[in-house]
Amino acid sequence: MRISLIAALCLLAALPICAQTPAPPTRLGLCAACHGASGHADMPGVPHLAGQRLDYLRDVLKQYRDGRRNVPVMRAAIGPVSDAELDALARWYSAQPPQSQGQP
Known part of the structure; x- marks a missing residue:
């Protein structure tokens, strides 16, 4: 019984960590x-997105989509993306671990 209780408490403690990781x-x-x-x-020449701030990613993606940042390839790629999809992409990339210092 004691082991079951400890295991249950460990699982409950881990839930907030799991809940913060968005689905792809x-x-x-x-x-x-x-x-x-x-x-x-x-x-x-392509920037790393992992670990960028959520609000920054959201804003930049909206700027590409709306044409305020004039990068044709990004405008074409992000143009048809809804606000909800844009938010999901920003959340995903901001939740990814950033590139370590030793990697290019």
Whole structure:
């Protein structure tokens, strides 16, 4: 009984951590082609998105979508994305661990 209680308490303690990790968004493949599914870009000149601030990612994605940032490839990719999908992408990438200092 005591072991069961301890195990249950450990699971309850871990729930907030699990709840904070968002599910991969449905539009992830759109971004992952260049930025990587985990936000670590392999293409030269493509920024890493992992670990960026949520509010920053949301704002920048809206700017690309609305044309306030004039980058044609981003406008084409993010143009048809709804506010909910944009939010899911921003949440996903902000929740990913940032690139370590030793990686390119």
